[in-house]
Amino acid sequence: MYSSQRLPEIHPSATLNISFQRTLCIPDDDRDYPLPSGLGCFPLRHVDDFGTRVPEAWIEHGGIILPMNQSEAMWLNFNAGYCEDRGGYYPVAIKIAIGKINAISGLPWNAGLNRNPQDYTVAPEQPWLDGYCVEKGIIRQFVAMPLGTGYFAEEQLTGAAEHGGIQIAVFPMRREVFERRFAKRDRGHL
Numbered sequence: 001m002y003s004s005q006r007l008p009e010i011h012p013s014a015t016l017n018i019s020f021q022r023t024l025c026i027p028d029d030d031r032d033y034p035l036p037s038g039l040g041c042f043p044l045r046h047v048d049d050f051g052t053r054v055p056e057a058w059i060e061h062g063g064i065i066l067p068m069n070q071s072e073a074m075w076l077n078f079n080a081g082y083c084e085d086r087g088g089y090y091p092v093a094i095k096i097a098i099g100k101i102n103a104i105s106g107l108p109w110n111a112g113l114n115r116n117p118q119d120y121t122v123a124p125e126q127p128w129l130d131g132y133c134v135e136k137g138i139i140r141q142f143v144a145m146p147l148g149t150g151y152f153a154e155e156q157l158t159g160a161a162e163h164g165g166i167q168i169a170v171f172p173m174r175r176e177v178f179e180r181r182f183a184k185r186d187r188g189h190l
Contacts, residue, residue, distance in 0.1 A: 009175055010172065010175065011083070011090060011172070011175040011178055011179070013081040013082065013083035013086075013090040014081060014090050014092065014172035014173070014175070014178075015080070015081035015090065015092075016078060016079070016080055016081065016092045016094070016123060016170055016172070017078075017079040018076055018077065018078055018079075018094075018168065019041045019076070019077045019079075020041060020042040020044070020066055020074050020076060020077075021038035021039070021040070021041060021042075021074055021075050021076070021077050021128075022038065022039040022040050022041070022042055022072065022073075022074055023036040023037065023038055023039055023073050023074060023075055024036040024037075024039070024073065025071055025072065025073040025141065025143055026073070026141055028140065028141075035075065035128070035130050036073070036075075038075070038077065042066050042067065042068060042074060043066075043067065044064045044065070044066055045064060045065045045066075045067070046063075046064055046065075047059060047061075047062060047063050047064065047065055048062070050065065063165075066166070068144035069144065070144055070145065070146065071143060071144060071145070072143070072144050073141050073142060073143045073144075074142045074144075075128055075129065075130035075131070075141075075142065076096065076128060076129045076130075076142075077127065077128050078092075078094065078121075078123035078124070078126065078127055078128060078129070079123070079124075079127075080092050080123040080124040083178075083182065085184050085185060086178075086179075086182040086183065086184055086185065087182075087185045088182050089123075089124040090172060090173065090178060091122055091123070091124070091125075091172075091173045091178070092122065092123050092170055092171065092172045092173070093113055093120045093121070093122050093170070093171040093172075093173075094120060094121050094122070094123060094126075094129075094168065094169070094170055094171075095109075095113070095119060095120045095167075095168070095169040095170075095171075096121075096129055096132075096166065096167070096168055097109045097166070097167040097168075098132055098142070098165075098166055098167075099165065100167060101132070102119045102133075103129065103131070103132035103133065104118060104119050104120060104121060104129075104132075104133060105117045105118065105119040105133060106132070106133040106134060106135065107119065109167060113171060120171070130142075
């Protein structure tokens with residue numbers, strides 16, 4: 001977490017909490033199902049805490065571990081920061097990828113935000129993401145499967161099981177844009 005004193009260009013309300021919600025695995029049978037309920041958050045652990053029990057490349061890269069059993073499913077819950085003096089939530093663009101395949105567009109991961117096709121979602125307007133895009137209007141649930149078994153989108157699209165895991169990039173709205181779009185409320189309305 002960075003404070004506004006360390007990064008003054010970042011608005012103090014430009015925060016985003018992401019929880020990884022354990023859920024039921026739904027059948028992959030081309031039928032529509034409602035979003036299954038959350039069964040609690042998965043715990044997150046720092047890779048560094050596992051020392052010699054994880055591959056050295058994981059330690060070099062850093063990050064977190066989300067312990068899931070094979071075939072467990074999840075969805076991501078987003079909570080953007082609320083700005084009291086402006087009476088609204090701070091918009092944050094979020095890119096999510098699985099094995100460096102963008103979960104929104106279904107295309108390979110790239111830097112920055114792209115509008116055509118859109119490869120990000122925005123919280124608070126989008127409160128969750130329950131899977132990844134396989135084609136327009138078709139979403140597949142996030143399910144834990146061993147890398148190298150052919151189930152990952154990365155393997156199906158590239159033929160390789162190189163990256164795996166979840167990649168997340170967060171882009172808060174620029175402070176000056178937020179302050180221009182969301183005027184301060186006068187004290188009588190707070």
